[in-house]
Structures are given as C-alpha cells and as structure tokens.
Amino acid sequence: MKIHSTLILPFLAAGALLLSACGKSEAPAAAASAAAPAPDGVKAVSITADDSMKFSVTEIRAVAGEKVRVTFKNVGRMPKQAMGHNWILLVPMADNEVLALAQAAAARAPEYQPADATKVLAHTKLLGPNESDTVEFTAPATPGDYPFVCTFPGHAALMKGKLIVAPKS
Numbered sequence: 001m002k003i004h005s006t007l008i009l010p011f012l013a014a015g016a017l018l019l020s021a022c023g024k025s026e027a028p029a030a031a032a033s034a035a036a037p038a039p040d041g042v043k044a045v046s047i048t049a050d051d052s053m054k055f056s057v058t059e060i061r062a063v064a065g066e067k068v069r070v071t072f073k074n075v076g077r078m079p080k081q082a083m084g085h086n087w088i089l090l091v092p093m094a095d096n097e098v099l100a101l102a103q104a105a106a107a108r109a110p111e112y113q114p115a116d117a118t119k120v121l122a123h124t125k126l127l128g129p130n131e132s133d134t135v136e137f138t139a140p141a142t143p144g145d146y147p148f149v150c151t152f153p154g155h156a157a158l159m160k161g162k163l164i165v166a167p168k169s
C-alpha cells in the first residue's frame with residue numbers, strides 16, 4: 001500500500017496521542033479521497049473546476065447523517081458569463097433525469113438553480129474565475145447515490161458526480 005506521507009503523518013500523530021491518552025486507537029479514515037475529517041467532526045471536501053468543465057472530485061463518500069462541508073472553487077480563467085460553475089446536490093434520480101433537470105435549470109439565468117427546490121439537497125452559488133463558495137449539509141439518512149451536477153448551460157453532461165451515502169454502522 002502506498003501512503004502519501006504528508007497526508008498520513010497528521011493521522012499518525014493523532015493516533016499516537018489517542019494511544020497515549022486512552023490506550024486505544026482507530027484506523028485513520030481513507031485518505032485517498034479529497035475528503036478529510038475536520039477537527040470539528042465535519043467531513044471537509046474540496047472540489048475545483050476549471051475551463052475544461054470537469055469537477056476535480058466526482059465521488060464523495062459519506063455515512064448517513066454525517067455532516068459534510070463542500071468547498072467548491074472555480075479555478076478557471078474564463079469569464080463567469082461564458083464559463084461559470086456551480087455545484088448542486090440532488091435527490092436520487094437516474095442520469096437522464098439529472099440531465100433533463102439541468103437542462104431546464106440552464107434556462108434560469110443568472111444562477112441556474114432548478115425550479116423545483118425540493119429536488120435540491122445543497123448548492124453553491126454560481127462562481128466566476130477565482131471565486132469559491134462553501135456549503136454545509138447533513139448526508140441524507142437514506143443510504144444511496146445522490147447525484148451532483150453543474151447547471152451552467154451545457155455543462156451537465158461533463159460536470160457531474162455522486163455522493164455515495166453508506167449506512168450508519
């Protein structure tokens with residue numbers, strides 16, 4: 001197993017502290033994804049997107065009921081009117097339904113939010129270059145796949161991913 005030292009060192013340090021404190025340690029959470037447990041117990045996820053119309057993270061894993069904080073940054077250079085991005089987490093639905101919803105939302109300038117807010121679990125603002133937005137939400141109680149998408153016109157086919165919610169153990 002290959003471990004990135006800068007990622008694992010803080011975990012080792014924390015583990016050593018735990019060991020000395022109570023003689024018991026927990027395995028570190030998977031450090032392979034962009035998600036990391038924050039000191040406040042909220043899972044922090046950083047996502048970027050640039051002018052190539054791709055989310056840097058297309059899969060987020062969480063446990064039902066877990067608090068998740070997504071920080072989304074547009075690291076592209078093109079003007080917002082031509083290449084704006086948002087991050088919108090939806091209720092479970094099929095891929096073609098996500099596309100249809102995003103296409104309908106793409107007609108709703110300037111923010112391109114879906115008309116039916118009950119379909120949206122969390123969302124950022126529409127971001128221009130170098131802008132970022134942070135959104136915090138609680139992972140749904142029902143395990144499953146929750147799609148996320150960018151609804152800027154024409155982006156949904158490429159800019160999509162999913163939040164995978166696992167049952168609480």
Ligand SMILES: [Cu+2]
Nearest residue numbers: 085150152155
């Ligand atoms: Cu986009």
